[in-house]
Amino acid sequence: MIYKDDPDSIRGFLEDTSNLKSGRTPGVFFPESVDELAGLLKSAIEEHRCFTIAGNGTGTTGGRIPQGEYVISMQKLDRMGEPIALSPDRAYITVQAGVLLEKIQKKVEQSGWFYPPDPTEKLCFIGSTIANNSSGARSFKYGATRNHVARILLILAQGERLNLSRGVCRADRDGFFRFSLPSGREMIFKRPGYQMPETSKHNAGYFSEEGMDLVDLFIGSEGTLAVIAEADLLLTPLPPTIISCLVYFKKIEELFSFVRLLKEPANNISPRAIEFFDGHSLELLAARYPEVPDKSAGAIFMELETTPEREENDLDTLFGLMESCNAMSDESWMALDRDEQERLREFRHALPLIVNDWLSRQHESKISTDMAVPEGAFRELFDFYCSSCEQRGFVYIIFGHIGDAHLHLNILPRNREEFIEAKALYRKFVDKALELGGTLSAEHGIGKLKVEYLVGMYHECGISEMARVKKYLDPFLLLNRGNLIPAAYLETKTH
Ligand SMILES: Cc1cc2nc3c(=O)[nH]c(=O)nc-3n(C[C@H](O)[C@H](O)[C@H](O)COP(=O)(O)OP(=O)(O)OC[C@H]3O[C@@H](n4cnc5c(N)ncnc54)[C@H](O)[C@@H]3O)c2cc1C
Numbered sequence: 001m002i003y004k005d006d007p008d009s010i011r012g013f014l015e016d017t018s019n020l021k022s023g024r025t026p027g028v029f030f031p032e033s034v035d036e037l038a039g040l041l042k043s044a045i046e047e048h049r050c051f052t053i054a055g056n057g058t059g060t061t062g063g064r065i066p067q068g069e070y071v072i073s074m075q076k077l078d079r080m081g082e083p084i085a086l087s088p089d090r091a092y093i094t095v096q097a098g099v100l101l102e103k104i105q106k107k108v109e110q111s112g113w114f115y116p117p118d119p120t121e122k123l124c125f126i127g128s129t130i131a132n133n134s135s136g137a138r139s140f141k142y143g144a145t146r147n148h149v150a151r152i153l154l155i156l157a158q159g160e161r162l163n164l165s166r167g168v169c170r171a172d173r174d175g176f177f178r179f180s181l182p183s184g185r186e187m188i189f190k191r192p193g194y195q196m197p198e199t200s201k202h203n204a205g206y207f208s209e210e211g212m213d214l215v216d217l218f219i220g221s222e223g224t225l226a227v228i229a230e231a232d233l234l235l236t237p238l239p240p241t242i243i244s245c246l247v248y249f250k251k252i253e254e255l256f257s258f259v260r261l262l263k264e265p266a267n268n269i270s271p272r273a274i275e276f277f278d279g280h281s282l283e284l285l286a287a288r289y290p291e292v293p294d295k296s297a298g299a300i301f302m303e304l305e306t307t308p309e310r311e312e313n314d315l316d317t318l319f320g321l322m323e324s325c326n327a328m329s330d331e332s333w334m335a336l337d338r339d340e341q342e343r344l345r346e347f348r349h350a351l352p353l354i355v356n357d358w359l360s361r362q363h364e365s366k367i368s369t370d371m372a373v374p375e376g377a378f379r380e381l382f383d384f385y386c387s388s389c390e391q392r393g394f395v396y397i398i399f400g401h402i403g404d405a406h407l408h409l410n411i412l413p414r415n416r417e418e419f420i421e422a423k424a425l426y427r428k429f430v431d432k433a434l435e436l437g438g439t440l441s442a443e444h445g446i447g448k449l450k451v452e453y454l455v456g457m458y459h460e461c462g463i464s465e466m467a468r469v470k471k472y473l474d475p476f477l478l479l480n481r482g483n484l485i486p487a488a489y490l491e492t493k494t495h
Contacts, residue, residue, distance in 0.1 A: 002030040020062035042159030055128030061447025074098040097127025113235035116142035133220030140403035141272035153230035157474035169214040192465035201442035239305035244335040248328040274403030275301040372406035373438035
């Protein structure tokens with residue numbers, strides 16, 4: 001197996017996009033087969049090693065940044081099969097964990113299939129998107145990654161394989177999972193005994209609900225319970241025609257009315273993505289895209305799947321809704337062919353890059369939220385974000401997945417004092433979102449950055465439930481230490 005411990009090879013594994021600076025590791029292993037990966041974990045106790053699992057480093061929460069552990073890079077596990085049709089409207093593809101999401105999407109599209117999860121950043125490994133239950137714009141229609149995974153091959157902490165297909169092992173009425181490993185070892189444990197928030201997206205802590213599938217415990221567990229080595233991904237037919245558009249509004253109230261109309265089934269329009277840019281985001285984008293109109297209070301990016309036969313009808317409906325909400329129709333951007341849609345996609349992707357550029361000139365990290373609340377509480381959280389930032393005179397932007405009542409607020413501090421004040425304000429945002437029945441993280445997960453806040457969400461008993469499951473599956477705490485569960489709950493605390 002390839003092993004590297006020279007500083008040049010290690011450096012890249014000490015970071016992701018979180019700006020967490022505390023990474024350190026003795027070295028990085030690059031298993032080239034599932035057998036090598038299993039062997040590495042089997043010998044972990046004997047060799048006194050524990051591991052942090054590394055995908056491609058686009059995560060935002062420091063999940064893959066080691067704190068002294070060895071690193072397992074999934075980079076060389078990059079084999080991918082061919083799409084296999086199960087019926088005219090269903091197929092699957094088998095992929096190893098280190099395949100880039102972008103490669104999978106391109107490959108399946110060549111044979112007329114579609115893999116819906118699209119967490120904006122395409123340069124992530126598929127195994128990480130499963131470990132993080134990634135979502136993104138299209139999850140408004142398709143839901144997060146867990147809806148699209150039919151099977152996972154896991155390597156448990158001590159090297160045993162667990163090949164799990166959906167539907168094979170479910171929690172019983174009392175919440176217990178019962179299954180045996182290839183070695184014959186019987187496994188019995190109970191799902192975490194807490195209730196998840198009623199938000200349309202949620203990605204904070206282990207998934208748990210009545211009668212749940214064991215596959216769903218591992219999806220979104222952020223590498224704390226096992227290494228995902230391989231998966232079967234479900235595919236649907238590639239939509240023949242897409243309508244994409246960016247619609248500007250002068251007044252924020254009219255923008256919100258437009259979103260309500262887009263989500264109303266009676267209006268005969270069912271977008272796959274409804275995304276928001278506030279006026280501040282548009283001001284930043286205007287520096288690179290002069291066509292962004294002045295004095296726009298915000299914009300909605302929308303994507304709709306249609307057919308050549310239905311396209312005209314759908315466009316008429318869309319224009320009607322825009323008109324009824326006083327959209328800035330003349331300035332709005334309709335993208336009806338692939339090239340134009342790619343330009344519009346680049347526009348959306350430009351925002352985080354512009355923000356990073358801006359920050360690199362300020363020498364401070366941004367403070368960003370990933371909370372979501374139930375639909376009815378959306379406006380209260382939005383207004384709270386705006387008024388809190390305005391009062392303090394912060395530079396900030398709000399953008400993201402408005403269809404799922406899930407917006408990202410980024411505060412961009414200009415100096416240390418602002419950073420400290422913004423960090424204190426972040427805690428108030430968390431408290432507010434939780435008070436409104438929301439979730440600490442709708443999609444980016446907890447990693448190392450948000451561990452302290454997770455206790456506020458699940459309280460001590462909920463975190464202890466997670467720790468119980470972790471310690472059953474990984475009793476020697478070999479995998480992804482420091483992620484998700486505060487260390488104190490794994491070492492000494494019992495409740
Ligand atoms: C500009 C930008 C936009 C983004 N937008 C979105 C978005 O809209 N929605 C969204 O959900 N995310 C978004 N993300 C976050 C990110 O892309 C995802 O979290 C992605 O899944 C990380 O993939 P990665 O390969 O880079 O993983 P890494 O950052 O390397 O690792 C992420 C975590 O996964 C664990 N892990 C990796 N591989 C495995 C494995 N095989 N088995 C078990 N655990 C593993 C790691 O230990 C770590 O905890 C965005 C990121 C950026 C930079």
